[in-house]
Amino acid sequence: MTVLIVAEHNGKQLATATLNAITAAQKLGEVHVLVAGSDCLNLVEQVSKINGVAKVLHADAPHFAELLAEEIAPLVVSLAAPYTHLVAAASAFGKNIMPRVAALLDCSQVSDLTEIVDEKTFVRPIYAGNAFVTVQSDEPKLVLTIRASAFSAAVSGSQNAPIEAVMATPAQDLSRFVGRELTASDRPELTQARVVVSGGRAFGSAEQFDALLTPLADTLGAAIGASRAAVDAEYAPNDMQVGQTGKIVAPELYFAIGISGAIQHTAGMQDSKIIVAINKDPDAQIFNVADFGIVGDLFEIVPELTKQLQNR
Amino acid sequence: MKALVAVKRVVDFNVKVRVKADGSGLDIGNVKMSMNPFDECAIEEAVRLKEAGKINEIVAVSLGEKKCEDVLRTALAMGADRAIHVETDEELDSRAVSKILQKIVEKEQPQIILLGKQAIDDDANQTAQRLAALLNAPQATFASKVEVNNDEIVVTREIDGGVETLALKLPAVISADLRLNEPRFVKLPNLMAAKKKTLEKQSIEDLNVDISGSLKTVSVAEPKARQAGVKVANVSELIEKLAAANAI
Numbered sequence: 001m002t003v004l005i006v007a008e009h010n011g012k013q014l015a016t017a018t019l020n021a022i023t024a025a026q027k028l029g030e031v032h033v034l035v036a037g038s039d040c041l042n043l044v045e046q047v048s049k050i051n052g053v054a055k056v057l058h059a060d061a062p063h064f065a066e067l068l069a070e071e072i073a074p075l076v077v078s079l080a081a082p083y084t085h086l087v088a089a090a091s092a093f094g095k096n097i098m099p100r101v102a103a104l105l106d107c108s109q110v111s112d113l114t115e116i117v118d119e120k121t122f123v124r125p126i127y128a129g130n131a132f133v134t135v136q137s138d139e140p141k142l143v144l145t146i147r148a149s150a151f152s153a154a155v156s157g158s159q160n161a162p163i164e165a166v167m168a169t170p171a172q173d174l175s176r177f178v179g180r181e182l183t184a185s186d187r188p189e190l191t192q193a194r195v196v197v198s199g200g201r202a203f204g205s206a207e208q209f210d211a212l213l214t215p216l217a218d219t220l221g222a223a224i225g226a227s228r229a230a231v232d233a234e235y236a237p238n239d240m241q242v243g244q245t246g247k248i249v250a251p252e253l254y255f256a257i258g259i260s261g262a263i264q265h266t267a268g269m270q271d272s273k274i275i276v277a278i279n280k281d282p283d284a285q286i287f288n289v290a291d292f293g294i295v296g297d298l299f300e301i302v303p304e305l306t307k308q309l310q311n312r
Numbered sequence: 313m314k315a316l317v318a319v320k321r322v323v324d325f326n327v328k329v330r331v332k333a334d335g336s337g338l339d340i341g342n343v344k345m346s347m348n349p350f351d352e353c354a355i356e357e358a359v360r361l362k363e364a365g366k367i368n369e370i371v372a373v374s375l376g377e378k379k380c381e382d383v384l385r386t387a388l389a390m391g392a393d394r395a396i397h398v399e400t401d402e403e404l405d406s407r408a409v410s411k412i413l414q415k416i417v418e419k420e421q422p423q424i425i426l427l428g429k430q431a432i433d434d435d436a437n438q439t440a441q442r443l444a445a446l447l448n449a450p451q452a453t454f455a456s457k458v459e460v461n462n463d464e465i466v467v468t469r470e471i472d473g474g475v476e477t478l479a480l481k482l483p484a485v486i487s488a489d490l491r492l493n494e495p496r497f498v499k500l501p502n503l504m505a506a507k508k509k510t511l512e513k514q515s516i517e518d519l520n521v522d523i524s525g526s527l528k529t530v531s532v533a534e535p536k537a538r539q540a541g542v543k544v545a546n547v548s549e550l551i552e553k554l555a556a557a558n559a560i
Contacts, residue, residue, distance in 0.1 A: 066476075100451065102442065106407075108525065108526065109407075111438060126532075127329045127432070129535055133533075176480075178478060181475050182473045182474035183474045245490060253559045253560070270535070274557055287543070294543065294545075301547060304547045308547055309551065
């Protein structure tokens with residue numbers, strides 16, 4: 001079994017979710033990583049040092065620079081022949097590209113898998129994580145996307161996996177990259193943070209969301225998350241959303257503050273090691289998944305919590 | 313310009329589904345079914361583009377058992393002009409659905425193809441991308457803003473860490489994120505009027521599609537239950553507990 005991982009990156013750094021995918025893929029066989037991009041030799045060398053990577057394939061062309069699905073999918077397909085599994089993390093990148101690859105190869109895709117039983121059998125969540133289905137396929141080739149939070153991240157070592165330059169597929173010219181606006185943040189990345197503090201609609205305004213959660217997150221070195229209600233009310237940008245349709249996180253410690261705990265939210269955080277809920281409604285559903293809960297007014301509890309943590 | 317919108321009938325998002333005791337599947341015999349929420353956004357966007365004079369016809373498509381007619385009637389009531397129902401009792405996965413939709417697109421020749429980004433039952437998030445590949449068309453997944461110019465469509469899409477904007481040649485496939493718009497409520501008179509609109513039936517046999525080769529379901533299980541937690545009286549007690557668990 002040989003596995004090809006499609007690396008997600010920004011030209012300089014590998015996305016951490018790809019490291020989780022590398023760990024998962026090692027259960028299937030020898031791991032090769034495809035780095036497609038424009039002028040990113042430094043990155044290729046970084047990837048060759050990651051433990052568990054047996055070979056790095058490097059495709060360099062200007063039309064790969066923005067990792068557009070229309071350009072990357074044909075490249076992956078052109079390299080697919082020797083591989084039994086084509087793999088990426090189930091991030092926005094992997095979700096965008098891999099089904100296109102699967103359709104071009106006319107094979108099945110197992111989306112967002114959380115467990116590899118064997119090379120043909122996988123477990124994945126359905127119905128917002130209310131059920132886990134075990135699926136199986138006898139197909140000679142499968143496309144997989146990996147739920148990053150279900151696997152640890154591969155680490156870099158002292159080895160140097162061989163780097164092989166591969167031929168770039170021609171530009172498809174179906175789509176054009178216009179621009180990208182990233183939310184500036186000095187905080188740990190939401191899906192990788194050890195601690196996440198998330199706020200919901202109960203904060204009442206974007207100002208209060210920032211004023212209360214930022215000092216708490218700073219004190220804990222935490223990433224800030226949000227419920228969909230908080231995002232829709234524009235208290236937080238949408239890439240902070242935790243849940244079925246947002247990010248899936250599984251930190252050591254998760255604070256759900258002023259969040260009722262609808263299944264669409266808990267689907268994104270119920271694998272956290274310890275969950276703390278702060279809510280004024282004692283019957284809020286969030287208390288059903290919380291390890292520790294406080295019933296009370298978040299406008300009093302959050303500043304108090306921040307103060308006591310700072311004084312420790 | 314014509315738009316084609318694919319809609320799926322799914323268990324209503326408010327329903328908490330239960331796994332059958334024998335692990336063979338989910339107990340969804342008598343639960344409320346609705347249009348997949350992302351597909352509502354897709355229909356809404358098509359209707360808005362029509363209201364803005366960018367497109368002149370909206371065709372809604374659904375695949376599945378007879379009851380899918382309900383969601384097609386909802387789509388028609390929201391503003392779709394006509395509907396196509398590919399009636400089948402087969403379980404269809406994204407691979408099969410995208411192949412069937414490919415046939416419908418080839419017949420209808422729409423310039424804009426809209427879908428929801430994922431169905432809230434199997435959470436696969438594949439159909440739009442697969443369809444775009446089969447059509448050799450460009451794709452813009454997780455769309456939060458759509459603008460139609462003459463020969464291209466400019467789409468802002470949600471990515472990890474922010475948003476990006478792409479310009480796609482037509483025909484193009486777009487998958488709707490929840491933030492694309494707020495779907496309108498269906499008014500009763502519109503629902504009545506929708507009954508007069510055309511709802512065409514198609515069969516998989518007529519379309520001549522091979523839908524073999526789906527993944528086999530081995531079993532379905534409940535998620536691992538979390539251990540019941542405790543409520544603490546105040547912040548000091550919470551910090552003590554977290555310290556005891558080595559969490560802080």
